[in-house]
Amino acid sequence: MTETIVADAPVTPEPPTPTLRQPRLPRWAPLGLAAGSVLLGVGIGAVAGLESRIQWGLIAALLYIVLTAVVGGAVEGKRQAKDRLATSLIWVSFILAVIPLASLIWETIARGVKVLDGFFLTHSMNGVITMDEGGGIYHALIGTLEQVAIATLIAAPIGLLTAIYLVEYGTGKLSKAVTFFVDVMTGVPSIVAGLFVLSFWIIILDFGYSGFAGAMALAILMMPIVVRSTEEMLKLVPNELREASLALGVPKWKTILKVVLPTAVGGITTGIMLAVARVAGESAPILLLVFGSAQINANPFEGAQSSLPYYIYEQWANGNAPSYDRAWAAALVLIAFVMILNLVARGIARWKAPKH
Known part of the structure; x- marks a missing residue:
């Protein structure tokens, strides 16, 4: 009885199964990008000879927006990069709105507590020379x-x-x-x-x-x-x-x-x-x-x-x-x-x- 030997056919590799999970930035990425943007903003401001800290802060804010969009697009894709960009714009706008308010409150408290006491609240300016201390509201x-x-x-x-x-x-x-x-x-x-x-x-x-x-x-x-x-x-x-x-x-x-x-x-x-x-x-x-x-x-x-x-x-x-x-x-x-x-x-x- 003669046996027939059949050669093994070449095996075609199966295509990889597509996954819905996309690579994501770690949770600490926004804070890390913010810290890096601040350092870069300070460095650029110092090298450029800018004396105003407000200018340093604006440079750092602009760098944070750009870095968030670029890094997010490279790691997570174009769609997620748009979401990161919108989120960073919202946070930067919020911080820019809060900083003047916080500065105003801090300045008012720091300067106002010098004479604010019980005497100031319970006395008027009647008989007080404007160049002298004392008086109240x-x-x-x-x-x-x-x-x-x-x-x-x-x-x-x-x-x-x-x-x-x-x-x-x-x-x-x-x-x-x-x-x-x-x-x-x-x-x-x-x-x-x-x-x-x-x-x-x-x-x-x-x-x-x-x-x-x-x-x-x-x-x-x-x-x-x-x-x-x-x-x-x-x-x-x-x-x-x-x-x-x-x-x-x-x-x-x-x-x-x-x-x-x-x-x-x-x-x-x-x-x-x-x-x-x-x-x-x-x-x-x-x-x-x-x-x-x-x-x-x-x-x-x-x-x-x-x-x-x-x-x-x-x-x-x-x-x-x-x-x-x-x-x-x-x-x-x-x-x-x-x-x-x-x-x-x-x-x-x-x-x-x-x-x-």
């Missing part, structure tokens, strides 16, 4: 609190009712006209509001300079902010809540009062606090209408009155070291005042938020 603090409180009492109800009308009732030409004028008022400079109150309240009606006159100008600046923020918050309330209340036979005004406003009270409060913070640092209307005073005047309806923005301007204009220290301390108090307002707004928003 008690009179300006009282003026700011009273003027901002009166402006809020004027602007908040009017702005709230206007926003309710625009969202719940406004249709036709009247609502369009109101919306147009609110948009115009949003861009009105503070000095224009001060001139309007000056011409009407003081020149035409012949009332004197007072904290109330300044409060009216601040209220004009607050109203469009309150209207816009409240309007957006009311639009976020689901229509299903309104329809359910109306289906139960509840009148529309009661639905707004009991359903819509409690649901949006957090955002409304935050908007009002932002408006207060916006006008708390205004100085132009105060210069025109309140006129400033070194004495304590707790009556906002009669006589000249000071405020923190006016006090800062006045002390800085004196042009001497003690006045500069007082101006920085007053600026620190004003920043703390605005910060407290924002914290209070957040607390009220969380307290009044609807419970599920």
